Amino acid sequence: MPRRNALAPHVTTQPSPGRAVPAAQRGGALLYVIASIALLGAVGGGVAYFSSSSSTSQLANTRAEQAYYAALAGQEYVEQQHRYHEGNPDNLDSASAFAKLLNALQENGGERSLDSSRRFTVTLTDISSSSPYLYTASILGSYVDAQGNITESYRIAQTRAGSADDPFTPADPDSGDPSGTIAPDEIGRMTPTVVNKAKLDTGVYGENVTLGNEASVKGDIISLSWVMIGNKAAVGGDVCAGGDVTLENESTVGGDINTPGNITIGSNNAIVKGSVYAGGKVTLNSSAQVLGDIHAGGNVDLNWSSTVGGGVITYGNVTVANAAKVQGNVDAGGKITVNWGGTIVGDAIAGGKAEINSGGSARSASSNVSAPPRLTPTAPTACAEVEKPPLQTFSAGTTPVSAQYGKYTLSPGMSLSPGTYGILDIAGKNILTLHGGTYTFTSMSVAWLHTLQLDLSGSDITIFVVGDVSYGGDVTINVSSDGVNYDTMWNVDPALAAKVYLETHGNFTSGEQGKWFGTILAKNNIAFTGGKDPYGRVKVIGSLATVDGKITLSDEFSNIYVKSNFARANW
Template sequence: MDARSPRHSRSSAGFILIYLVVAMALIAALAAGVMVLSTSSATGQVETGRQLQAMHLAQAGVDYAKAHKKAWFTDMATKGGMSFDLGGSGLFMLQVANNGDGTFDVASTGISGQSTSFEANYETHATGYTPEDDSGTPGDPSDEYPTPTEVVDYTLFTSDTPLSVSNQGTVDGCVAGASVTLGNQVEVTGSVRSESTVRLINHSSIGGNICAADDVFMENHTEVGGEIHTQGDLEVGSNEATVHGSVYVAGNVILRNRARILGDVHAGGDVELGSNNSLVAGNIYSGGNVILNNAATVVGDVHAAGNINVNWGGTIEGDAIAGGTVTVNSTGGQVNGSRSPRMPSPPRIMPTPPKSCGAVTMPKLQTFFSDPSNNVTIGWDKDSSKPLAPGTYGALTLGGQNRLYLSSGDECADPCASSCVDYVFSSVSAGTQPDLFLDLSGTDGACNPDNPRDFLTILVSGDVTWGDGMTIQVSCDGKNYKPFDSADPKLAALVYIESHGSFTLKNQSPWFGTILTKNNLTFVNQTKLIGSYHTLDGTADTGNQPYIKYVKSAFADQCWD
């Protein structure tokens, strides 16, 4: 065995080699570990470099464990543990416990300077970790998180303009835009589709897939739960930015320091893994060159049409198959499998290209006419004495602190016909703190999201503005009302408002139902929304701290075809 080859006991799992960088700045990031230092020197002093090596080794052990799937964890838990001897770099020891609920606890101990007077130990833990199931075929994109092709299936949608979800927002469902940017600490639970770029700012996350026509950028501590398909390049940022699925990239792929891709990498161009424990847990298939820098690890095989370069501290646990050369640093790089330079394809495997995002159906604006001679004005702190009857009006103006009652109209054989619209206005303008009461009982009182006669439709030829601090209450009998966020969220499918101008919700004003606007869609701050939200020609700005829960519109589902 080569002197640089790692030796591991109690398991035949794949090898790993970690080059450890002495960096004091990482001590704080690893403060959760428990350090135990021992020396046999007369002074009792422990070499600082050994301490930091032990820290890195312990963290490398956790990263190594997380690169595997559920079957590996189950096997490790029955065996009790594993030790990886990295020669002159030290070793790490893993202990895995099965919690019986699909989660596992991992304890990793890094040891540097073993059996010397400067031996140092460091222990760190990952508790309650849920590994991925062992499923899927390498190179075969998953259908677990489909990217919708029907516009009604998106929570947020812009047709020709950028979409930005501002800081600390939550979007339940999928989003699409000409470009998509997620601000700090934004969570999108579904998939993201973009006609150009996608950018995830620090600590933002996507639960599903990304499909983009141009570059994808992931900054620090960002996360993608599914796959990435992009016709451009992919950059996975530093500090544990993570892609849980495989990536399919027409251009180049760059992993910054400690970035992780837990599936395969398919790249039409080059692939570069940065220093300090960047990780690809699957295989790499590259149409260009592949470079592994310090302490970068590929758990599987590497196939490159160009050259493969493993720099000092880089490790390929599987095979290295290149159309060009395979170069491994002689004092610290490692390929634990075979090295096969100048190999044709096949047997060298070419990357699988990214999926096309496909076309998305567009929202359909309705045709209607308001009555400018029939304006409705309610002054400050005045309430409508009774529900505003369904009909055709001009401008609706509320001075502020008003109660407004709207109700779904009579049964219609064709709910998409203009004669079936409940309310038509030329504009809507409400001052501060309006109270909106929505009666969804319809003619039969069923309050049924699947019953066309129960739609509440509002069409506005101009702009819509609701003032600060609006409240919304919902009723299924016209008498008993509940706050919208206490009502059955499925009822949001019955409410539809369309503006051929712009639509604005000011500070802390919510909405219940679907909004379609021709121009800009603006939610100022701390907006709570239940429904779906779309703009044809304008921008969409969610403001800070939005919460948006997806409910498909029954009206749009029937009438946008």
């Protein structure tokens, strides 16, 4: 997710610098952001535009501003396609990667619709045949009336992307994973709910995401719809959502928030340490803080004692309540109201009326200002794409592996060699030792009070399971780096977890006090049940990811993230 400067890009008929897209954004859902930045309700004065109508009404001005914003969307689209294909995710040679970029930009004649009334068209010219690869991309943003006629247009003569200042320079083939997509194990694909007081060493991705009270996530949150961040919860990175984002009291986001929906920041010093970019409205409740800027398509309400460390830029109205403060300028397409005790340290620049009431203050107040020079908001940026991990192809054997209750109680217990088996069914109070190599099972069932010993003195341990994996409660996992001496998973080097990979094409379920050492990939669901570890120890050293299912975490779940060698090589 982005961390950006306060100024929105100023689009003219000259090459525009655009916004650099961080690696995490490359390969994002590009058309998603295009839809998200087609903001409605633009008000205020007109902009430089080409018009098929001589009308100078407020409606024409509004339509012109929407055409202007459609052009911005086109520029953003070209910039992101440029960055994505520079990442060379398909490991192509430079010429082929360049050709793929041009084809992508010219698809459907270069025309992209934001909705029924707004669209942009990219006109492309290839001006080089060898490295450095140069091209010109001009953008025509248009407003289309109900009869399908273009009534307002705004043209960007050339984007910075493709020019001599920013030529197309694709990454070398096989230079790693430069595409900017996020690996599924790095962000908990898919974890819709992070339980109260859980502590995750990764980010979180889901169709929707709830971060429970006093829970923490070290990385980013990415949601296809809404995000709810509970009381005293903390996100170390950014939040990107397809719907509304809500922060409860005393919660924290360490980076930016991007959404085409609304953003509500809770009371009692709830804080966003970066900037917020909303397609809808933004509300700061009492004593809430945004340390960066606010960009919004709708209204911005700053309630009692809330603060903004940067500026506010919106197409809607802005209200600054008693004891609320904006350190920078406020640029609003609608009305700006500063109530008694409210402060704008910078200038109040309104497309409508700038009203500074008695007891309120602003450095200056200007009404009926068109855009430009009034700034317009920077659109929300696309969320980074979270890869769908590939499932391996394998088949199990027919030879079952089983042990009655308490049959193997002395180490190494049942020492099983790598191979292809049928059902694995181990009753409680047994010891099972696995060694370096590949195991394939029809299903796995391990009962309560079982001990799993992982011999990592040699090669990695890879476990493939056709069906479900069921681990009973209070399973003990011991690890050896020399094949002789075993210690609990909490007392060995966590980096050893990179040598263990389990993939099930069914579900993985772990009972009370369940735990795992290594990576788990499930086609369906992963579930850790029960309460917190009585000694406060982590439940997983490794990583978790699903393809079609979801991840359910036990109470006060915590983990240490270690990327699997197998996942690194095959995902």
